[in-house]
Amino acid sequence: xxxTEESLQAPKKLPEENSALVLFVLIAxxxxxxxxxxxxxxYPISLGQLFRVIEAKITGxxxxxxxxxxxxxxxxxxxxxxxxxxxxxxxxVAGSTYQGLFRNPMVSSDILGASSGAxxxxxxxxxxxxxxxxxxxxxxxCSLAAVVLTLLVGSIVERDGRSSGxxxxxxxxxxxxxxxxxxxxxxxxxxxxxxxxAITFWLMGGLSSVGARDLRIALIPMAIxxxxxxxxxxxxxVLSFGDEEARAxxxxxxxxxxxxxxxxxxxxxxxxxxxxxxxxxxxxVPHLARMLVGPNYxxxxxxxxxxxxxxxxxxxxxxxxxxxxxxxxxxxxxxxxAPFFVYLLVKGKKGWT
Amino acid sequence: MDMKLxxxxxxxxxxxxxxxxxxxxxxxTGEILCILGPNGVGKTTLFKxxxxxxxxxxxxxxxxxxxxxxxxxxxxxxxxxxxxxAHIPPFPFSVxxxxxxxxxARIGFLDSPKKHDxxxxxxxxxxxxIAHLSRRVYTEISGGEQQMVLIARALTQEPRFLVMxxxxxxxxxxxxxxVLQKVRQLAALGIGIVMTSHVPNHAFxxxxxxxxxxxxxxxxxxxxxxxxxxxxxxxxxxxxxxLSAVLNESGTEIKACIPLLxxxxxxxxxxxxxx
Amino acid sequence: MKPLPFSLRAALRLLLTAGALGLGLPQxxxxxxxxxxxxxxxxxxxxxxxxxxxxxxxxxxxxxVLMLGTPWKLTVVSPANRDNRWMRxxxxxxxxxxxxxxGSDVNMEELIKSKPDAIxxxxxxGTHSSFKSLPKLQESGIPVIQVHLRTPEExxxxxxxxxxxxxxxxxxxxxxxxxxxxxxxxxxxAKIAPLPCGERLKVYRAGGINGLTSEGxxxxxxxxxxxxxxxxxxxxxxxxALGASITMEDVLQWNPDxxxxxxxxxxxxxxxxxxxxxVNAVRNGRVYVSPVGVYQWSVRSAETALQNLWAxxxxxxxxxxxxxxNAEVRHFYQIYYGCELSEAEANEILNxxx
Numbered sequence: 001x002x003x004t005e006e007s008l009q010a011p012k013k014l015p016e017e018n019s020a021l022v023l024f025v026l027i028a029x030x031x032x033x034x035x036x037x038x039x040x041x042x043y044p045i046s047l048g049q050l051f052r053v054i055e056a057k058i059t060g061x062x063x064x065x066x067x068x069x070x071x072x073x074x075x076x077x078x079x080x081x082x083x084x085x086x087x088x089x090x091x092x093v094a095g096s097t098y099q100g101l102f103r104n105p106m107v108s109s110d111i112l113g114a115s116s117g118a119x120x121x122x123x124x125x126x127x128x129x130x131x132x133x134x135x136x137x138x139x140x141x142c143s144l145a146a147v148v149l150t151l152l153v154g155s156i157v158e159r160d161g162r163s164s165g166x167x168x169x170x171x172x173x174x175x176x177x178x179x180x181x182x183x184x185x186x187x188x189x190x191x192x193x194x195x196x197x198a199i200t201f202w203l204m205g206g207l208s209s210v211g212a213r214d215l216r217i218a219l220i221p222m223a224i225x226x227x228x229x230x231x232x233x234x235x236x237x238v239l240s241f242g243d244e245e246a247r248a249x250x251x252x253x254x255x256x257x258x259x260x261x262x263x264x265x266x267x268x269x270x271x272x273x274x275x276x277x278x279x280x281x282x283x284x285v286p287h288l289a290r291m292l293v294g295p296n297y298x299x300x301x302x303x304x305x306x307x308x309x310x311x312x313x314x315x316x317x318x319x320x321x322x323x324x325x326x327x328x329x330x331x332x333x334x335x336x337x338a339p340f341f342v343y344l345l346v347k348g349k350k351g352w353t
Numbered sequence: 354m355d356m357k358l359x360x361x362x363x364x365x366x367x368x369x370x371x372x373x374x375x376x377x378x379x380x381x382t383g384e385i386l387c388i389l390g391p392n393g394v395g396k397t398t399l400f401k402x403x404x405x406x407x408x409x410x411x412x413x414x415x416x417x418x419x420x421x422x423x424x425x426x427x428x429x430x431x432x433x434x435x436x437x438x439a440h441i442p443p444f445p446f447s448v449x450x451x452x453x454x455x456x457x458a459r460i461g462f463l464d465s466p467k468k469h470d471x472x473x474x475x476x477x478x479x480x481x482x483i484a485h486l487s488r489r490v491y492t493e494i495s496g497g498e499q500q501m502v503l504i505a506r507a508l509t510q511e512p513r514f515l516v517m518x519x520x521x522x523x524x525x526x527x528x529x530x531x532v533l534q535k536v537r538q539l540a541a542l543g544i545g546i547v548m549t550s551h552v553p554n555h556a557f558x559x560x561x562x563x564x565x566x567x568x569x570x571x572x573x574x575x576x577x578x579x580x581x582x583x584x585x586x587x588x589x590x591x592x593x594x595x596l597s598a599v600l601n602e603s604g605t606e607i608k609a610c611i612p613l614l615x616x617x618x619x620x621x622x623x624x625x626x627x628x
Numbered sequence: 629m630k631p632l633p634f635s636l637r638a639a640l641r642l643l644l645t646a647g648a649l650g651l652g653l654p655q656x657x658x659x660x661x662x663x664x665x666x667x668x669x670x671x672x673x674x675x676x677x678x679x680x681x682x683x684x685x686x687x688x689x690x691x692x693v694l695m696l697g698t699p700w701k702l703t704v705v706s707p708a709n710r711d712n713r714w715m716r717x718x719x720x721x722x723x724x725x726x727x728x729x730x731g732s733d734v735n736m737e738e739l740i741k742s743k744p745d746a747i748x749x750x751x752x753x754g755t756h757s758s759f760k761s762l763p764k765l766q767e768s769g770i771p772v773i774q775v776h777l778r779t780p781e782e783x784x785x786x787x788x789x790x791x792x793x794x795x796x797x798x799x800x801x802x803x804x805x806x807x808x809x810x811x812x813x814x815x816x817x818a819k820i821a822p823l824p825c826g827e828r829l830k831v832y833r834a835g836g837i838n839g840l841t842s843e844g845x846x847x848x849x850x851x852x853x854x855x856x857x858x859x860x861x862x863x864x865x866x867x868x869a870l871g872a873s874i875t876m877e878d879v880l881q882w883n884p885d886x887x888x889x890x891x892x893x894x895x896x897x898x899x900x901x902x903x904x905x906x907v908n909a910v911r912n913g914r915v916y917v918s919p920v921g922v923y924q925w926s927v928r929s930a931e932t933a934l935q936n937l938w939a940x941x942x943x944x945x946x947x948x949x950x951x952x953x954n955a956e957v958r959h960f961y962q963i964y965y966g967c968e969l970s971e972a973e974a975n976e977i978l979n980x981x982x
Contacts (some may be wrong), residue, residue: 014447014488043877067906068880103443129982130824131896132837167920188730191708192687193924197871198837208876209838213899234465238454241442244406248437249510250430250458266877295444297467324865326840326873 007065010348013296019303022292026306030085031132033313035196037081038322043072075212083210084316085309087271087283090222092308093308095282096289096301100236101260102165105290108283109268112172112261116179117146118272123186123199134200136214136273142179143269151261165243193318199282205276205330218270225266232260234298278312278330280337285311287344356382356417356543363412365395367401371410372398373570376532380562382492385536387577389549390566391590396549398517399566403547404435428599430458434507439499445492452487453478469507477508477620480542481535491513497528504535505588511527515539517548520541521555531534531556553581553594553610581610638906666793668773669785670751676771677745680794685748686729688777688924688929691922692790695805695930695964696717696798704744713887714977715924718965728884734761736768745769746793747938750928780851784809805964809933813855816940819947820857829943831858832884832909833918833926839889839898844868848928856939857947858886876903883908886943889914890926892982916942920959922965934960938978953978 039050049065053073056063063070102111110116121142125135153175154168183203190196235256238246246253272278274351288311289304312329315336319329363367380386388396400588401407403414405421413420416432425481444453455477460597466474480600483501486494491502500520508528521529529552537559540546550556556577557561563580566572567589571575573578573580588595594611598606661833665675684704693933699719710713715722726733726742739747747765751774767773770958773793775786784806792800830852835841843849843860844867850860862874862883881902887909889895895917904910919938923929935955941948957974961967969977 014490016447016450041877042875043881068883071903071906072880074875075901076880093357100444105443126837126893129891129893131893132900136836183763189707189711191712192706193927194835195708197835197841198891198893201841202838206873208873211903232828233464235457237446237450238457240380241454244401245435245437247406247426248404248430248433248435248516249506250427250456252426290444290464295446295451320877322873324867324878325869326875328873346746 005065015290015292016296016299017294020297022303022304023299026303026310028230030231030306030310030313033317034085035311035319037313038073040317041072041077042321042324043068043076044169045069045072050209074142077080079210079212079215080316080320082314083207083275084214084313086219086222087207087217087275087278088285088308088310088312089285089305090112090226090283090308091272091278092265092285092289092304092311093229093301094267096280096286096297097236097260097264099286100240100297101219101257102169103242104165104169105231105287106283108170109278110176110272110277110279111169112150112265112326113175113264114143114268114279115177115272115279116176118143118269120146120182120186121181121273122276123183123190126195126198126202127186127190132209133214136217140269140273142201143273144265146179147172147261147265147269151258151284151288161210181225201328202276204328204329205272205278205333206326206328207275207285208320208326216276218274221266221270226268227307229260229263229267233297233301234257236260237295242305265346276328276330278333280333280341281312284337284340284344326346356545357415358433358514358547358608359415360403361412361415362469363402363414364410365407366410367407368397373566373575374411374527375570376412378564378574380514380545380547383540383543385511385540385546385561386558387548387550387558387559387561387563388566389551389563389580389589390572391568394568395570396566397518400518400547400549404433404516405429421530423605425457430510432512433514433516434510434512434517436500436503436507436520437521438518438522439496439503441492445490447490448478448483448486448491451491451502452505452509453534455506457511473511474509475507477505480508480538481505489535493530495593497524497531500528500583501523501531501535504532504539505571512544514545517546517587519549519551521550529555553577554585556581557610559606578608586610634858636717666773666789669776669789670774672774674746674771676773676793680743680745682742683746683748683793684725684729684742684744686750688773688927689748689750689922690715691785691791691931693794694789694922695938696787696791696794696801697966698794698798699965700766704728704747712922714920715816715854717969717973718922718961718967736761736764739765739770740768743786743906744770745865746773748772748790748793749774750777760852778846778848780809780855782850782930783928783930785933801964805930809930812933812937816855816857816936817854818942820855820940823857823944823947826858827854829858829885830861830864830881830882830908831856831886831888831939831943832861832879833888834894834898834915835871835890836873837893837897838901839894839904840874840879841867841894842867842872842874844872847934849926851889851918852926852932852936852939853888853943855936856943858939858943879904879907885912885914886925888939888942889915890924891915892917892980917942917980919957919978921961922975931960 014238050064053065053070065334089170090111098107099105121139122135130138150172153172157167158173184311187196187199190199191241238249238251243253285308286304289300290309294298295302315330315332317329320331357379361624364371364374388399390396400407430584453466453470453476456466460466478487481501481504483498486498507582520532524532533555536546540580561577563577564572564574565580565585583594583596594610595606595613596610601607662678663675665673665796668671681701682703683701686706690702690709690748700721703725705725705727707727710722710725710727722868726738728738747770749772772944775789776782777786787802787805791799791972792811833842833849845863846868847870850863853860861884885908889898895915898904898915909915918926921931923931925931925935934956941951941953954971954974956970957977960971
């Protein structure tokens, strides 16, 4: 091909050529914020006291400080910090994966109905007074059930067995709407003084209910979902070129696609079942990551994970520290996410959004 | 060593609807086969079948006599590469990343491309004369360049055959010629090429063999000279053409198919020239 | 009654609005003998049929209707009310009531079909403060009477307003309830008032699935906590909101002596979670579930009258050794609902199951 004048111009730097720097900065920021988050909170703990509490925990020698202080550091702040990191990462990785699988940068982690399913599971459990653990288990199961329903209906819609992705996305929307109406029914029959506020509270999302034990349990499906995606991440590049091209390049797309959907769904379901509905993270973080390092999943996926954790940790620190009354984290992510999304649309740089 | 791709009495189409029947043809590595025919006669169906995207309704496809039915996608990708029409992918990959995807079948299931693969990709870019595009963003280069990148990607796959879907569609005149030149060059390198086209002249230019698909599942195969006749063109496309020949600088005769427009445009029945 | 001069009427309305007078007096002699008017707690004069036989509301007000002697007038409720075990116990007929209300919305056709004479709406009470369908309701021509339920005074005023709307007999029953309510408060105050500041215990009301939803200042919760000789730690921290999300770190800092939960789920969360272990109330085993009768005692219904008593005994048991809550419950249900509860039933109200 004759080099045209334009093509001979020195190409501008590709975003992925910044990846080493971006990775370094992200990890540094993450470590710094991780450490700092232990010092922030509404219960006053000085840095000196913080170190004494941690020292006491490590050495086993009593610090002489109030028991409440140790509880604040290890029972409140630590699980929340880890929860924010893990859930932020999980939702972002799931969102990135879905965007590649469905070749659609506008889909997010809840595209197949996982969030609405989880919401209904939680609402039902609250109605049945199942307690915190019951709520988490029920929302996890219903979240998976919603996605399974989407896949089943989707496979009927696409009878020739090959998935174009679009009908699955549309089916996901239908199933989401269905489960949203189940949520509405639950709210309709809920007692307005006790149960209804509890359902509303759960739906708005928050990490205040996440304990260390819940996190340890949620870590299992998260790891099962995360590791395969990380190992297969380069293949997502190929899948994002569409089914026929990916098949011609040598991928058994149907099996791979279902496998990756299952993994992403595990990530999403495990997250929303302990945090409630946290929107936008799975949509905007992948975009942000793509702006930083480009679309190649080899680097995009790890950067999404780091950025998602960082983002949710920042937001959750605001949610738990800034005001006397805790702000639901889902509301904060929407407040940040919606304008950012408009910015993406306005910016409209071809192919980047 | 030459390899032969054959279709024996193939019937193909979509589930529940057979479009072409009793089709037999052969392509050997180093040869160019051009699929000609008007819109909607089954060109796309034929090569989707060839690539295994559609199931055979009857007959068989063989590579050196071995039935490819039941081959894994990976094994098929070792032999046949696919060059789709240039389109805009959802994400702005760099040209090198796009070309590297050709290595999918050649690397391990959990691997990503290594240095060795990058070298192969770079070689493919060089073969096609687009090494300078390597660090550009695929979505920001021209249509002709994108087509070249997709050919480079298929080459990176190291296939024996390339199946190309209208490689010259949507390209300006210069780029059409450049793409055809590369197609011939690839054939000369020993790659068998199956391509669809709307331009009979391209078959002459590539001195290829032709399968002409007409309405109602009728098809003719042969050399370009045998198939692209004034009568066949009229039968197939419903337009009048005149064949002519010019000599190139080395004195070889090159045929051309020139559409004859109706002299009084008002008498034109709305038939547009296909050439 | 002779028409009052305009200025006097205006002054009266002002007084009513300020909540200084606890009842909506008829404003003028009815021009149409088939109708009369009441003034709701927003100061709005509402014209209602002379005889009111079909009323309803979204929640707590329904409890008030049930306790004024003519429960059969309650014909429009919410699904939660209709399925409420104790509402069914005191008035089985509630199973036949229409249930067009849900949350802050109403199914208009269902409502109109049930032909109510008047509808009560709870304004500023938190859960229904933004009643979505209010404009629709007002357009429908069904009389809408708005009540506030933020303080005991407003609560009593609301009971009187409900009584007045229903008719003379109910009005009298409402008056009797208000007197009894005052008597209950007087009984408690006699013991609590002498209490020095230092002996008022820090109380945290825990709600929600994780025990971190509570109510702040200027709410009925703060009122019964204070009447019962406690300090609402949330209000003391300057938080005003209803249904406020509290942070666990704040709870640890406040370190309440007594925790009263709304619902068993909240109590279980509080007892199960390690972060609550260092809280005084948990360490001393002083976590209690608020009773639930016809309505949640801890919020905005007239059964809050009993909550004052119960909370006083829970927070300061040493001051009320002779107070028999089981007997009080049976007495209340017998007088106001005409319902003879067994001791076991009263006990179930006092110790609500899941």
